Amino acid sequence: xxxxxxxxxxxxxxxxxxxxxxxxxxxxxxxxxxxxxxxxxxxxxxxxxxxxxxxxxxxxxxxxxxxxxxxxxxxxxxxxxxxxxxxxxxxxxxxxxxxxxxxxxxxxxxxxxxxxxxxxxxxxxxxxxxxxxxxxxxxxxxxxxxxxxxxxxxxxxxxxxxxxxxxxxxxxxxxxxxxxxxxxxxxxxxxxxxxxxxxxxxxxxxxxxxxxxxxxxxxxxxxxxxxxxxxxxxxxxxxxxxxxxxxxxxxxxxxxxxxxxxxxxxxxxxxxxxxxx
Numbered sequence: 001x002x003x004x005x006x007x008x009x010x011x012x013x014x015x016x017x018x019x020x021x022x023x024x025x026x027x028x029x030x031x032x033x034x035x036x037x038x039x040x041x042x043x044x045x046x047x048x049x050x051x052x053x054x055x056x057x058x059x060x061x062x063x064x065x066x067x068x069x070x071x072x073x074x075x076x077x078x079x080x081x082x083x084x085x086x087x088x089x090x091x092x093x094x095x096x097x098x099x100x101x102x103x104x105x106x107x108x109x110x111x112x113x114x115x116x117x118x119x120x121x122x123x124x125x126x127x128x129x130x131x132x133x134x135x136x137x138x139x140x141x142x143x144x145x146x147x148x149x150x151x152x153x154x155x156x157x158x159x160x161x162x163x164x165x166x167x168x169x170x171x172x173x174x175x176x177x178x179x180x181x182x183x184x185x186x187x188x189x190x191x192x193x194x195x196x197x198x199x200x201x202x203x204x205x206x207x208x209x210x211x212x213x214x215x216x217x218x219x220x221x222x223x224x225x226x227x228x229x230x231x232x233x234x235x236x237x238x239x240x241x242x243x244x245x246x247x248x249x250x251x252x253x254x255x256x257x258x259x260x261x262x263x264x265x266x267x268x269x270x271x272x273x274x275x276x277x
Contacts, residue, residue, distance in 0.1 A: 009056050012106050012120070016053030016099055023049055023098055044074050045091060048131070052099050055127045056120070063127050071134025079142035088135045096128045159185050161192035167199040168269045170262070174207040182218035189222050193231045200269040201226060204262045206237030216245045223256065234258070236265035 024045035051070055055063040074088050103124065107117045159181065162170045171189060193201055203219075211219070223233045235258040259265040 006057075008106070008110055008112065008116070009120070011110070012103055013053045013056045015102055015106065016056070017050065019102070020046055020049035020053065023095065041074075041077070041087075041091070044070070044077065045095075048074075048092070049095055049099070052095060052124070052127065056124065060123065060126065063123075064130050067127055067131045068134045071131055072138045075135050075138030075142055078139060079146055085136065085139045088139070089132060092128060092131050092135065096125070099124065159188050161188055161196070161201070163196050163198075164266065165270075165273075167197075167273055168202070168266070169193065169196055169198045169200070170202045170204060170266075172204045172207070172262075175209075177208060177211045177215045179214055179218060182215045182222075186218065186222045186225065190225055190229065193226055194229055198231050199273065200232050200234060202234045202236055202262065202265045202269065204236045204265070205239065205242060206262060208237075208242070209239070210241050211245065213245055213249055216242065216249055220246075232257075234265045234269060236260070236262045 024042055047070055051063075051066050055066070058066070075085075077083075078085065078088060100121070103117075103120055106112075107120070112120070159171065159173065162172065164170055169192065171185075173185070177185075189201065192198075203223075226233055233256060235256060237260065238258055257265070257268060259268065
């Protein structure tokens with residue numbers, strides 16, 4: 001941008017900054033009736049237009065860093081309020097056109113050469129393209145993280161440790177298991193077992209149709225870890241298919257009580273606890 005006359009650039013920048021409030025207000029009024037959060041985007045609009053204006057005199061790398069921060073911030077706002085990505089992209093394009101017209105008018109007024117006009121518009125379009133890039137990348141990243149966090153929360157809630165008595169807890173397992181859910185199982189079992197100061201924890205597998213070898217192996221690592229905490233584990237409702245997997249894995253089940261029903265497992269834990277009193 002150094003090849004372009006500084007006064008020409010300053011004139012364009014000043015015009016853009018002078019009109020930024022009006023440009024932002026135009027878009028705000030257009031969207032205000034659709035969703036209340038759109039009115040909260042006004043500051044981001046003003047910031048975007050300001051960056052567009054200031055970028056006219058910025059070096060390319062400085063302009064890119066500035067627009068990157070704006071893109072990350074607006075993407076966070078959209079993700080946190082459940083708003084679509086195209087909302088930001090539409091606004092970016094809207095101001096590309098509006099400011100493009102300002103540059104065109106100034107070019108005609110000041111009789112820019114073709115090279116000068118091309119240099120200014122090329123620089124400006126690079127900034128706009130980077131805005132689109134960073135908003136899109138940041139939005140996808142933020143949205144993916146939000147989905148993964150929600151999925152983790154759902155998985156965590158689906159593996160609850162239920163405290164039945166002061167010393168006995170039940171961990172009812174439901175549905176298909178993968179290594180990720182098995183990891184959550186370990187975290188919940190160890191955390192809650194220690195927090196509740198349990199002596200017994202019943203793993204009820206009645207609602208688990210099948211587990212693969214990796215998950216079965218992880219399951220018994222959880223049991224081994226619980227033993228180190230002084231918590232005895234009972235398994236109830238184990239299906240024949242799961243038992244076969246354990247046999248194929250050569251998993252040592254010695255010392256682990258297993259019952260066909262949860263009722264039997266609870267009776268055993270209760271009777272054992274009572275016998276120690």
